[in-house]
Amino acid sequence: xxxxxxxxxxxxxxxxxxxxxxxxxxxxxxxxxxxxxxxxxxxxxxxxxxxxxxxxxxxxxxxxxxxxxxxxxxxxxxxxxxxxxxxxxxxxxxxxxxxxxxxxxxxxxxxxxxxxxxxxxxxxxxxxxxxxxxxxxxxxxxxxxxxxxxxxxxxxxxxxxxxxxxxxxxxxxxxxxxxxxxxxxxxxxxxxxxxxxxxxxxxxxxxxxxxxxxxxxxxxxxx
Amino acid sequence: xxxxxxxxxxxxxxxxxxxxxxxxxxxxxxxxxxxxxxxxxxxxxxxxxxxxxxxxxxxxxxxxxxxxxxxxxxxxxxxxxxxxxxxxxxxxxxxxxxxxxxxxxxxxxxxxxxxxxxxxxxxxxxxxxxxxxxxxxxxxxxxxxxxxxxxxxxxxxxxxxxxxxxxxxxxxxxxxxxxxxxxxxxxxxxxxxxxxxxxxxxxxxxxxxxxxxxxxxxxxxxxxxxxxxxxxxxxxxxxxxxxxxxxxxxxxxxxxxxxxxxxxxxxxxxxxxxxxxxxxxxxxxxxxxxx
Numbered sequence: 001x002x003x004x005x006x007x008x009x010x011x012x013x014x015x016x017x018x019x020x021x022x023x024x025x026x027x028x029x030x031x032x033x034x035x036x037x038x039x040x041x042x043x044x045x046x047x048x049x050x051x052x053x054x055x056x057x058x059x060x061x062x063x064x065x066x067x068x069x070x071x072x073x074x075x076x077x078x079x080x081x082x083x084x085x086x087x088x089x090x091x092x093x094x095x096x097x098x099x100x101x102x103x104x105x106x107x108x109x110x111x112x113x114x115x116x117x118x119x120x121x122x123x124x125x126x127x128x129x130x131x132x133x134x135x136x137x138x139x140x141x142x143x144x145x146x147x148x149x150x151x152x153x154x155x156x157x158x159x160x161x162x163x164x165x166x167x168x169x170x171x172x173x174x175x176x177x178x179x180x181x182x183x184x185x186x187x188x189x190x191x192x193x194x195x196x197x198x199x200x201x202x203x204x205x206x207x208x209x210x211x212x213x214x215x216x217x218x219x220x221x222x223x
Numbered sequence: 224x225x226x227x228x229x230x231x232x233x234x235x236x237x238x239x240x241x242x243x244x245x246x247x248x249x250x251x252x253x254x255x256x257x258x259x260x261x262x263x264x265x266x267x268x269x270x271x272x273x274x275x276x277x278x279x280x281x282x283x284x285x286x287x288x289x290x291x292x293x294x295x296x297x298x299x300x301x302x303x304x305x306x307x308x309x310x311x312x313x314x315x316x317x318x319x320x321x322x323x324x325x326x327x328x329x330x331x332x333x334x335x336x337x338x339x340x341x342x343x344x345x346x347x348x349x350x351x352x353x354x355x356x357x358x359x360x361x362x363x364x365x366x367x368x369x370x371x372x373x374x375x376x377x378x379x380x381x382x383x384x385x386x387x388x389x390x391x392x393x394x395x396x397x398x399x400x401x402x403x404x405x406x407x408x409x410x411x412x413x414x415x416x417x418x419x420x421x422x423x424x425x426x427x428x429x430x431x432x433x434x435x436x437x438x439x440x441x442x443x444x445x446x447x448x449x450x451x452x453x454x455x456x457x458x459x460x461x462x463x464x465x466x467x468x469x470x471x472x473x474x475x476x477x478x479x480x481x482x483x484x485x486x487x488x489x490x491x492x493x494x495x496x497x498x499x500x501x502x503x504x505x506x507x508x509x510x511x512x513x514x
Contacts, residue, residue: 120309122301139315
């Protein structure tokens, strides 16, 4: 069995999850505490990938990143970045695609914290940043874990977007889900089955871990 | 001295309400904001601490302007040097008692204040515990200690004792008085409990529908007939104990606990925490000068 698509899948999921976490924390902080009028619009945009067919998302990325287009031309010509049919392009598309899976748990985690915790830190002279790092984030550990794991698992399961903008380049964009599709088309069922089985087993283990940790089953003494 | 002259439109349960207050609080006093729920007591503390922005007005503390709409000044809560005990205690659940206090330290502040506060509030035994393993009274002591770590000049207490039972409440009142005196604080308390106000405060502001309707010492505010020939006090029952054939009722009057002997028929409907009047007929009190 060729392990390359599986390794690529996990590399994509890992890079996407790390970048998403960095992007999502400030975004969630803004969504949780801002009273801005454009907030509902931003919330809607963040949630769009939940309902939109991945092919729609992929199609617009295809158009946007295309060298025939102003943005794609500028990226390609000026910065020398080629996003179509490349790994960086996949990462960017995956970030948008998995955004709600990271944002929703963290945002609801922040909502669930009593505002007086934040205010108590402020009257003790702590800055907003220090309050976020030392008070808010440690109190939403389970939401952070849920966000990280769901984004990771969701990126592993990505197919439509990759198909539209990544294509099927071994080692670059041929992730496991594409490889499975490829093998099935070639009537190579046993190879498709081994990829599928690995994905099934790994995603099962990841999700099981979340439920075990967040459900408190791993703690030795539950008081 | 704290001078507060503010207006703020608040959303109350019966629609909009204009909070319009002009308060002066002398340094070193312990004052109480008294009034029914939803008249803007908590909002007043929040505006003083900078957590809520007043609509209009001026707040000055010891000749420093903290807030002024005319001068466009609004000092951040981080810079106001206030100790604030929240109604829900607001202890950080992921930190132990000691860590909660340490979090409150300024940069470069020495940690000996923490040892001192742990001793004063009798928290030494509990310093390794997480807040969710503490009782209400213990949490309250931690919250009070934490509010004092930065050595603030002003302490704000938002109904600190309302959720506690009467025995623990009495003990905590002593802690509040103790730290108020020890650290020469100016303390603003929100309370509904007249016994508590009598015991703790020098001055009472009575709020109603967003306005200050009365102010004075607790006895001026709460005793309607100021001069009466009767020997009569209001108090709160602390305990009732049976002794031989009679009952000993301990009643808290101001900050004194008085023993009263009662018959079984008299204590039928009474229990600890009840507000009672202690009065005497056909009886001549003796007046002695205190040295």
